[in-house]
Amino acid sequence: MFRSNDQWALNRQSEAFRATMAQLSLLLVATVCATLADHFDSHVLTALSALLYGLTVVTGVVIQRRRARAHWQAHRDAAETVKSLAWQYMVHGGPFHSTVRDPDGLFNQQLEEHLRGLRRIGWKEPSREPGTTPGVDAVPARNTLWDPASRHEPDDPRHPQITRAMRAVREKPFAVRKDIYLRDRVLDQLSWYGGRAVQARRSAAVWSSLTALLTLLALTAAVVRSAGIASGWDLSGLLAASAATGVAWVETRRHHPLSYAHALVREGLETQRAVLSQSVTEERWPQAVAETEHLMLPQHTDWLARFGG
Structure with missing residues (x-):
């Protein structure tokens, strides 16, 4: 389920960005044609700009009907939920502590509870969606050294999302499970989030500089035209x-x-890494893991992003 939802999330993310880029490009080219038509008094360019504006409207309608962004977020939430539950199951974190009687049944119950909310907003399992190709390997958006959802196949048809690798880790002593979680989950995600933060910061700086430059040029063009220096062109x-x-x-x-x-x-x-590696006892471990996993949920990132906008 992680692999299929991850692939669908990547596909819908690409679709959403491509559609938005196409809409913005059409709008910009239409504006160029309208500017040229006004300068050269060309009926052909006027008609072309009108056609492009019409295509922009059609593209917007298609984007609304496809709902690629909503599907992308739903599939990403599903993928990360499965991964988080898998890690908690493996290392005895959250509700999957060492004394739980039926961890496999609890895993299925927890997964169903999380996915029920996504189904209400239209999420469907990828294998049930039109055009799905079962068994296609995905490239995870957040690579991990230990991929609990796809390293091995499940060994019990009653629990199709629990793999042999997950069971093997769950059977290990506390010290080993702790080391695996810190190394292959926490440190890996530290690297991922750090890299993404730097990349987003650089992209924001580049685009902010570009838009500021274009705005300054628009102001300059308006001032120049109002002064009668370049009355032939209206580039503002x-x-x-x-x-x-x-x-x-x-x-x-x-x-x-x-x-x-x-x-x-x-x-x-x-x-959390410092807390987990130094001061957390085995009794406190399940709650500490649950708190760590909460930090990595997409919903938590979206909540933080609202304050960063």
Whole structure:
């Protein structure tokens, strides 16, 4: 389930970004054509700009009907939920502590409870969606050295999401489970969130500089035209549209809020790593793991991103 939902999330994410880029590109090209048509008094360019504006509207309708962003987020939530539950099951974290009577049954129950909410908003298991190709390997968005959801096949048809690797780790002593969790889960996610925060910060800086430059050029063009220095061309509208396109793309990619959120998650994980490695006893371990997993849930990142926007 992790692998299939991860692949679908990646596909829908790419679709959402491509569709938004196409819509913004059509709008910008239409503005270029309208500017040229006004300057050259061309009916052909006027008709072309009208056609492109119409295509922009159609693209927007298609985007709304496809709901690629909503499906992307739902599949990402499902994938990360499965991964988080798998890790908690393996290392005796959260509700899967050492004294639980039926950890396998509890895993199925917890998974169903988490997925029930996603089904209400239209999520479906990828194997049931049209056009799905079962068994296709996915490239995880968050690579881990130990991939609990896909390293091995399940050995019990009653529990299809519990793999042999998960059972093997769960049977190990506390010290070994603790080392595996710190090394292959926490440290890996520290690296992932740190890299994503830096990447988002750089992208935000580049796009902010570009939109600021375009806005300044639009202001300059408007001042020059109002002074009668370059009355033949009116580039202020085109430059303003270009700046607006850049702002819309930044908002779509959420560079600023995600940089903020990923940095905060990394700080929280660094604190949890110190706590887990130094002061957590076996009795306190399940709760500490649950707190650590909560930091890595997509819903938590989205919540933090709201304050970083």
